Amino acid sequence: MTELLTAAQMRAIETAAIESGEVTGLELMERAGAGVVEAIFEEWPELAGADAAGGEGGIARPAEKGGVALHPALPDSPQDICEQKKFRAVVLCGPGNNGGDGFVVARLLRQRGWEVEVFLYGDAVKMPPDAKANYERWLENAGVHRWDDNFIEDTLDECDHDLVVDAVFGTGLTRLMPDDTERTWHGFVPRVFSWHQKDRPKYVAVDIPSGICSDSGRNLEGAFPTDLTVSFHRAKIGHYLLAKGPPDGGTLWCGKVVVKDIGLKDACIADAVRLFDPTISTLTKFSDTHKYSHGHALILAGGPGRTGAARMAARGALRVGAGLVTLAVPPAAQKEVAAQVTAIMLRQVGDATALAKVLEDARFNAIGLGPALGLDEDAAALVATALEAGRATVLDADALTLLAKDAALFAKLHDKCVLTPHAGEFKRLFPDIAAKLEAVPTKGPAYSKVDATREAAKRAGCLVLFKGPDTVIAAPDGRCSINSAQYERAAPWLATAGSGDVLTGFIAGLLARGIAPQQAAETAAWLHVECALDFGPGLIAEDLPEQLPNVLRRLLSRP
Ligand SMILES: NC(=O)C1=CN([C@@H]2O[C@H](COP(=O)(O)OP(=O)(O)OC[C@H]3O[C@@H](n4cnc5c(N)ncnc54)[C@H](OP(=O)(O)O)[C@@H]3O)[C@@H](O)[C@H]2O)[C@@H](O)CC1
Numbered sequence: 383m384t385e386l387l388t389a390a391q392m393r394a395i396e397t398a399a400i401e402s403g404e405v406t407g408l409e410l411m412e413r414a415g416a417g418v419v420e421a422i423f424e425e426w427p428e429l430a431g432a433d434a435a436g437g438e439g440g441i442a443r444p445a446e447k448g449g450v451a452l453h454p455a456l457p458d459s460p461q462d463i464c465e466q467k468k469f470r471a472v473v474l475c476g477p478g479n480n481g482g483d484g485f486v487v488a489r490l491l492r493q494r495g496w497e498v499e500v501f502l503y504g505d506a507v508k509m510p511p512d513a514k515a516n517y518e519r520w521l522e523n524a525g526v527h528r529w530d531d532n533f534i535e536d537t538l539d540e541c542d543h544d545l546v547v548d549a550v551f552g553t554g555l556t557r558l559m560p561d562d563t564e565r566t567w568h569g570f571v572p573r574v575f576s577w578h579q580k581d582r583p584k585y586v587a588v589d590i591p592s593g594i595c596s597d598s599g600r601n602l603e604g605a606f607p608t609d610l611t612v613s614f615h616r617a618k619i620g621h622y623l624l625a626k627g628p629p630d631g632g633t634l635w636c637g638k639v640v641v642k643d644i645g646l647k648d649a650c651i652a653d654a655v656r657l658f659d660p661t662i663s664t665l666t667k668f669s670d671t672h673k674y675s676h677g678h679a680l681i682l683a684g685g686p687g688r689t690g691a692a693r694m695a696a697r698g699a700l701r702v703g704a705g706l707v708t709l710a711v712p713p714a715a716q717k718e719v720a721a722q723v724t725a726i727m728l729r730q731v732g733d734a735t736a737l738a739k740v741l742e743d744a745r746f747n748a749i750g751l752g753p754a755l756g757l758d759e760d761a762a763a764l765v766a767t768a769l770e771a772g773r774a775t776v777l778d779a780d781a782l783t784l785l786a787k788d789a790a791l792f793a794k795l796h797d798k799c800v801l802t803p804h805a806g807e808f809k810r811l812f813p814d815i816a817a818k819l820e821a822v823p824t825k826g827p828a829y830s831k832v833d834a835t836r837e838a839a840k841r842a843g844c845l846v847l848f849k850g851p852d853t854v855i856a857a858p859d860g861r862c863s864i865n866s867a868q869y870e871r872a873a874p875w876l877a878t879a880g881s882g883d884v885l886t887g888f889i890a891g892l893l894a895r896g897i898a899p900q901q902a903a904e905t906a907a908w909l910h911v912e913c914a915l916d917f918g919p920g921l922i923a924e925d926l927p928e929q930l931p932n933v934l935r936r937l938l939s940r941p
């Protein structure tokens with residue numbers, strides 16, 4: 383599992399390292415800048431070939447026209463810039479240490495023969511010491527343009543730049559983006575070229591795209607979209623919480639996230655959010671051979687014509703490794719279900735009394751309910767009975783709506799429960815928490831999906847799995863992870879009818895195997911995405927359980 387950090391946690395790690403004397407802030411900044419350059423060349427090797435040309439102390443140029451001249455060695459106009467060299471970069475630096483990293487990047491690119499134009503947002507006099515040191519070092523051989531959105535736009539408009547580096551704001555963004563940086567970005571990105579145009583410059587963000595809150599992934603207005611985000615030591619939570627935005631409304635702000643080691647040691651952060659990746663130990667309870675030692679899951683089905691959801695959940699539970707799976711079916715739907723299942727068993731459960739009777743058998747150690755269960759009083763009574771049984775229980779779909787409608791039912795939730803709401807169900811269950819999440823943020827760190835899920839889990843007293851491409855899984859004690867279906871794990875075809883029902887089954891199956899709720903939910907969510915990735919486009923929900931054997935085989939053969 384990889385820890386995802388907040389800005390404060392990252393700062394604490396950095397401060398501890400500096401205070402212990404093992405590294406200086408300047409060294410960290412140098413490594414950060416070098417990491418960005420390395421990542422750029424790894425991502426686009428075609429940009430790495432300019433070593434020989436130019437270098438420090440390159441061509442002397444006349445004073446700047448658009449902004450105030452901070453150093454005399456600057457071109458007269460954007461046209462003058464265009465007439466020189468083959469690789470060109472614009473580096474946009476901010477007033478803090480993110481800007482300091484930008485000056486390192488600018489220097490290192492220049493050392494490799496690049497033509498680099500630097501724009502500085504803010505007042506150099508007030509820069510923190512390490513950033514200022516790199517600013518001054520840059521001034522020894524080159525100049526800096528004062529921020530001027532029109533001039534930046536003209537510069538990019540008239541030249542064929544290869545790279546734009548965003549080092550304006552990083553983890554220190556604490557309030558909404560200033561108007562002029564927002565204008566810059568929104569002015570030139572759509573006007574100068576289309577985002578999908580192949581020969582446009584590559585956009586690289588240092589640490590996090592400026593405008594994105596590193597703790598929440600939320601856009602503090604005017605975020606800079608990028609192709610590549612290079613972060614340091616550990617990814618930040620904000621990289622993995624969904625923030626879709628311009629230029630096409632479907633691109634993640636971060637583009638792709640690469641994390642570079644800058645020599646900081648791991649610190650033990652008790653409440654760190656983790657990016658989930660399963661360990662084999664999660665699934666190596668395969669040593670017992672008796673089917674009852676793998677548990678017995680009971681999945682509740684809806685009435686006639688509404689049993690498909692439960693059948694898919696049951697198949698998921700069986701495939702993920704529950705020893706036995708029984709569908710609890712209303713008498714009127716029994717024929718319909720019997721005609722379509724084989725390895726899955728059937729029990730007639732007409733009402734809550736019948737369910738209570740079935741649950742007298744202690745071998746039913748996990749329950750899955752909700753998909754197409756219904757929203758009437760009988761369905762509510764089934765939920766109440768299931769909760770009173772105190773078994774490991776996953777509640778989805780209609781069961782969540784019933785919980786939202788009835789405080790007494792909600793109060794029956796216990797610590798072996800798992801709630802699996804999507805955004806709409808989350809809003810019904812926790813309207814006040816959802817309102818905080820939906821409110822337009824005005825400062826950083828902004829309220830995040832992690833904050834919301836943790837608050838919901840605490841209130842419910844059980845595990846909450848808040849679905850999405852950035853699924854957040856939180857326990858009442860604050861333990862929390864993100865299961866990402868983004869970046870290299872993006873599987874948009876997973877958003878298909880019934881896929882949530884299969885997830886319910888996966889969780890129920892793992893609960894039946896005796897895996898604790900948090901681990902079961904995390905592993906199920908991860909497997910769910912893995913199955914979708916394995917299958918690829920064209921996936922329908924029925925395919926998900928059938929993909930599990932491949933995925934499990936691969937997982938279990940990991941070294
Ligand atoms: N931690 C580490 O280990 C390492 C960190 N490193 C790097 O440091 C970065 C963090 O640096 P940072 O803390 O200086 O914050 P940063 O993002 O540069 O911004 C702060 C400046 O912006 C200003 N400002 C903020 N919001 C604003 C707004 N809306 N509008 C206008 N101004 C605004 C704010 O002003 P203030 O609030 O002080 O008035 C302040 O001047 C981090 O992302 C990484 O790149 C690496 O070097 C390696 C090791």
Ligand SMILES: [K+]
Nearest residue numbers: 548551590592
């Ligand atoms: K940035």
